[in-house]
Amino acid sequence: xxxxxxxxxxxxxxxxxxxxxxxxFVAVLPLIGASVLAERRVSAWIQDRIGPNRVGPFGLLQPLxxxxxxxxxxxxxxxxxxxxxxxxxxxITVIPAFLTLAVIxxxxxxxxxxxxxxxxxxxxxxxxxxxxxxVYGIVLAGYSSNSKYPFLGGIRAxxxxxSYEIAMGxxxxxxxxxxxSLNLGDVIAYQAGGAWLVFKQPLAFAIFLVSAFAETNRxxxxxxxxxxxxxxxxxxEYSSMKFLLFFLGEYAxxxxxxxxxxxxxxxxxxxxxxGLDQPASSLxxxxxxxxxxxxxxxxxxxxxxxxxWMLPRFRYDQLMDIGWKRFxxxxxxxxxxxAIVLWVMH
Amino acid sequence: MQDFFFYLFSALTLLCGTLVVANxxxxxPVTSAMFLVLxxxxxxxxxxxxHAFFLAAVQILxxxxxxxxxxxxxxMLLDIKEEQQRRIKAFGLVSGGASVAAIAxxxxxxxxxxxxxxxxxxxxxxxxxxxxxxxxFNQYVLPFELLSVLLLVAMVGVILLxxxxxx
Numbered sequence: 001x002x003x004x005x006x007x008x009x010x011x012x013x014x015x016x017x018x019x020x021x022x023x024x025f026v027a028v029l030p031l032i033g034a035s036v037l038a039e040r041r042v043s044a045w046i047q048d049r050i051g052p053n054r055v056g057p058f059g060l061l062q063p064l065x066x067x068x069x070x071x072x073x074x075x076x077x078x079x080x081x082x083x084x085x086x087x088x089x090x091x092i093t094v095i096p097a098f099l100t101l102a103v104i105x106x107x108x109x110x111x112x113x114x115x116x117x118x119x120x121x122x123x124x125x126x127x128x129x130x131x132x133x134x135v136y137g138i139v140l141a142g143y144s145s146n147s148k149y150p151f152l153g154g155i156r157a158x159x160x161x162x163s164y165e166i167a168m169g170x171x172x173x174x175x176x177x178x179x180x181s182l183n184l185g186d187v188i189a190y191q192a193g194g195a196w197l198v199f200k201q202p203l204a205f206a207i208f209l210v211s212a213f214a215e216t217n218r219x220x221x222x223x224x225x226x227x228x229x230x231x232x233x234x235x236x237e238y239s240s241m242k243f244l245l246f247f248l249g250e251y252a253x254x255x256x257x258x259x260x261x262x263x264x265x266x267x268x269x270x271x272x273x274x275g276l277d278q279p280a281s282s283l284x285x286x287x288x289x290x291x292x293x294x295x296x297x298x299x300x301x302x303x304x305x306x307x308x309w310m311l312p313r314f315r316y317d318q319l320m321d322i323g324w325k326r327f328x329x330x331x332x333x334x335x336x337x338x339a340i341v342l343w344v345m346h
Numbered sequence: 347m348q349d350f351f352f353y354l355f356s357a358l359t360l361l362c363g364t365l366v367v368a369n370x371x372x373x374x375p376v377t378s379a380m381f382l383v384l385x386x387x388x389x390x391x392x393x394x395x396x397h398a399f400f401l402a403a404v405q406i407l408x409x410x411x412x413x414x415x416x417x418x419x420x421x422m423l424l425d426i427k428e429e430q431q432r433r434i435k436a437f438g439l440v441s442g443g444a445s446v447a448a449i450a451x452x453x454x455x456x457x458x459x460x461x462x463x464x465x466x467x468x469x470x471x472x473x474x475x476x477x478x479x480x481x482x483f484n485q486y487v488l489p490f491e492l493l494s495v496l497l498l499v500a501m502v503g504v505i506l507l508x509x510x511x512x513x
């Protein structure tokens with residue numbers, strides 16, 4: 001404690017930031033493992049199978065076995081690929097997913113330290129900016145593989161992700177008209193006491209949720225991958241560790257978008273009972289808030305997995321129709337409606 | 347610290363910008379596009395140093411994230427081998443030079459009109475969205491609306507062009 005108090009403001013800031021970055025990174029990796037296991041077990045239940053239950057108690061160590069298996073496989077690089085982009089693409093897919101988490105408040109505070117890595121005043125715009133960079137990984141993977149199926153996957157990904165980014169970006173505008181701030185901490189403060197924005201803006205939530213499925217390339221919108229038509233889509237030519245990175249990227253993206261939805265629509269780390277909607281004053285309270293946040297993410301992740309095994313894949317033209325002809329006009333109308341209501345109420 | 351980052355981002359911007367148009371190692375349009383993304387991203391870094399967080403975020407969101415993905419989309423649909431062999435034409439050189447000169451002229455004109463150094467007037471915008479919105483909808487409302495109409499015209503034009511063969 002003495003040591004920490006003796007540091008200057010800048011040094012303390014650096015120390016705590018590095019600590020928070022490390023903690024978030026280390027906490028997200030097991031979360032990814034848990035969601036992969038959940039995916040396999042839930043899919044098994046839905047299809048009346050048992051699922052992986054051999055490794056460890058109840059199959060809990062299955063993600064570990066999967067990870068080791070994938071890493072030990074031969075890392076094969078086909079001759080016809082464009083090497084530089086082929087190597088870069090998996091990394092470019094994973095990095096944005098983790099960068100998004102930097103502005104999300106994952107708890108109230110521990111001691112005097114706010115539980116958010118970067119408290120930006122344009123937090124939401126930062127997130128959308130980083131998410132929009134995520135498409136490069138998939139597009140470059142498709143392009144660099146230099147064969148037909150991955151290429152089609154890459155082309156599909158670029159069109160799909162741009163279209164749904166617009167719908168997603170427009171769907172959250174009414175939220176910020178209500179909150180009057182782009183800072184995610186302020187969004188949570190606005191929702192304290194149970195005034196969750198999912199009740200005030202159900203249409204915005206519906207559009208955001210469906211767009212999140214499209215942005216993370218999950219069924220029913222997994223057209224860049226779509227294994228029944230494109231073999232494996234953009235990652236057909238990838239194996240071993242590089243394939244694992246795409247896999248990690250998909251789940252990290254799901255966690256990031258679940259975290260975004262929790263923050264924007266479900267009150268973040270707050271719960272409207274037991275006074276849990278105010279910043280914690282004790283260490284235990286701080287940890288409880290982090291637990292609430294992770295629990296809410298878990299519920300949304302379950303929804304992601306559940307939907308994947310319940311709905312068939314959309315056709316590509318249907319996907320584009322929903323994005324451009326339904327969601328964007330609906331989101332625009334929602335903005336207008338919110339503006340009128342706010343104007344009348346003032 | 348600030349100075350260091352300023353020089354870092356400026357050098358990156360200039361270097362990547364040069365590599366977009368004159369890359370000695372590759373004539374691949376995809377490589378050019380990716381370097382343009384890097385140029386835009388380093389420019390966003392410069393905006394952050396000026397405390398213009400909103401501009402920086404929008405720069406990444408709109409240019410690096412959306413416009414450049416569309417560029418990439420179009421490039422991937424073109425025949426890249428043919429593009430790589432294309433020579434620089436006189437018309438392209440003249441029109442490119444003219445537009446660069448015009449933009450440089452605007453910059454020099456506005457720089458020469460503003461006072462620099464210790465006595466300079468600093469506009470307190472501070473990167474927040476609220477003062478920016480107020481400026482756009484009060485002082486600069488006419489140019490802002492004109493630009494919106496221009497974009498709308500472009501949009502209608504694109505739809506007309508793409509629908510032409512349907513009729």
